[in-house]
Amino acid sequence: xxxxxxxxxxxxxxxxxxxxxxxxxxxxxxxxxxxxxxxxxxxxxxxxxxxxxxxxxxxxxxxxxxxxxxxxxxxxxxxxxxxxxxxxxxxxxxxxxxxxxxxxxxxxxxxxxxxxxxxxxxxxxxxxxxxxxxxxxxxxxxxxxxxxxxxxxxxxxxxxxxxxxxxxxxxxxxxxxxxxxxxxxxxxxxxxxxxxxxxxxxxxxxxxxxxxxxxxxxxxxxxxxxxxxxxxxxxxxxxxxxxxxxxxxxxxxxxxxxxxxxxxxxxxxxxxxxxxxxxxxxxxxxxxxxxxxxxxxxxxxxxxxxxxxxxxxxxxxxxxxxxxxxxxxxxxxxxxxxxxxxxxxxxxx
Numbered sequence: 001x002x003x004x005x006x007x008x009x010x011x012x013x014x015x016x017x018x019x020x021x022x023x024x025x026x027x028x029x030x031x032x033x034x035x036x037x038x039x040x041x042x043x044x045x046x047x048x049x050x051x052x053x054x055x056x057x058x059x060x061x062x063x064x065x066x067x068x069x070x071x072x073x074x075x076x077x078x079x080x081x082x083x084x085x086x087x088x089x090x091x092x093x094x095x096x097x098x099x100x101x102x103x104x105x106x107x108x109x110x111x112x113x114x115x116x117x118x119x120x121x122x123x124x125x126x127x128x129x130x131x132x133x134x135x136x137x138x139x140x141x142x143x144x145x146x147x148x149x150x151x152x153x154x155x156x157x158x159x160x161x162x163x164x165x166x167x168x169x170x171x172x173x174x175x176x177x178x179x180x181x182x183x184x185x186x187x188x189x190x191x192x193x194x195x196x197x198x199x200x201x202x203x204x205x206x207x208x209x210x211x212x213x214x215x216x217x218x219x220x221x222x223x224x225x226x227x228x229x230x231x232x233x234x235x236x237x238x239x240x241x242x243x244x245x246x247x248x249x250x251x252x253x254x255x256x257x258x259x260x261x262x263x264x265x266x267x268x269x270x271x272x273x274x275x276x277x278x279x280x281x282x283x284x285x286x287x288x289x290x291x292x293x294x295x296x297x298x299x300x301x302x303x304x305x306x307x308x309x310x311x312x313x314x315x316x317x318x319x320x321x322x323x324x325x326x327x328x329x330x331x332x333x334x335x336x337x338x339x340x341x342x343x344x345x346x347x348x349x
Contacts, residue, residue: 023163023170027139030164034194037208041196044203060313061345065097068316075300085142091289093121094150095318098128103329105130108182110175112136112165112223113192115144117290118240121317122189122324123147127154129325134159134178136192136223157182165192165219168226175226185230187328190220190262191240197251209254216258220265233277236328239266241284243344259284263340270338279337281327286344287314310346319343 060070074089109126113119114135120143123133133151137144137160144160151158159181163170179185194215198204224237231237244252245259263282270280286309309315323343326332 026164026167026170027162030166031139034211037196037211040205041198061311064319068092068313070313085146091117092316092318093124095121095125095321098125098322100128100130103129103325103331107131107186108178108184109187109189110134110136110178110185110227111189111191112219115140115147118285118288118317118320119191120147121321124150124154125321125325126328127151127156129329130156131187132157132182134161134181136161136163136165136174138162138164165222166214168222171222172226175230179230185227186235188223188227188237189324190223192219193240195252195255198253199251201253204254212254212258216255217261220262224269231278234330235278237269237278237280238324238327239282241266241282241340243284243286243342246284266340267338274337279333281336281338282340283320283323283327284340284342284344285315285320288320289314289316309344315345
């Protein structure tokens with residue numbers, strides 16, 4: 001019997017094989033490696049003084065069509081790579097007040113990290129705007145199939161491909177599968193990421209550093225390089241940056257560094273591809289309620305995640321995803337190139 005997904009609907013079985021056995025083996029090895037890194041980080045946290053925030057509680061701001069969860073959030077810690085269907089409260093990604101208008105009609109998009117969080121929310125809105133969507137993910141199979149179901153419910157075709165974006169060969173294959181299935185490629189969203197905190201540079205292991213660099217930076221290069229032969233005038237690449245790439249974060253040295261690199265990659269690639277009519281932009285979110293942080297932070301830290309943002313709460317994925325539609329569509333962003341668009345609930349300056 002199919003398990004219920006986060007919106008309380010039933011998941012449908014996949015109609016295609018999301019990956020070959022080699023990709024599954026590689027993804028499994030990556031998950032084991034990431035879990036080992038998290039165990040090392042957790043061990044370092046043991047015995048350290050409590051890091052409870054000393055600042056006064058900030059009132060959460062609700063500026064959207066529907067109220068979003070506020071702090072304190074339930075204490076919880078997810079095992080890496082993190083599964084959306086285990087998060088409480090469930091992230092909001094459906095954006096029920098968003099009305100599609102054909103901004104991406106007939107287009108095909110690939111979204112890495114598309115099984116959950118921002119990636120899932122973007123996949124839903126891309127489909128609502130008329131795009132067929134392939135999602136690339138590590139090994140969160142239930143989340144991926146739930147996302148496919150939501151794409152299908154929007155009346156668009158979907159594809160789920162499991163594997164590790166650190167592997168150039170896998171990235172080449174993922175793009176090839178997408179083009180074979182849908183006949184074209186118009187939009188690439190680089191969104192997959194690895195994050196594990198580390199309070200002291202001396203404690204940052206080589207394995208931890210390389211996992212972050214190879215996933216967050218090399219993975220973006222691999223996917224863009226594989227996609228470009230299939231893209232042309234009017235195509236778009238959107239990279240997921242972060243407020244940490246703009247302001248830094250003392251406990252996320254490696255992650256912040258990669259996000260800064262992504263911003264620089266965005267601007268540089270935008271200049272290189274402009275003569276080909278391919279636009280490259282980035283979105284820099286603030287704290288967002290996705291599996292990424294609960295699969296890194298302690299349960300106590302998760303309870304106050306996003307409380308120090310200007311809005312006094314984390315964003316929901318559905319509050320971030322419209323920015324990707326805006327940048328993807330030539331109807332709304334044909335003259336926007338090389339921009340890092342901050343979506344962080346305030347100036348954060």
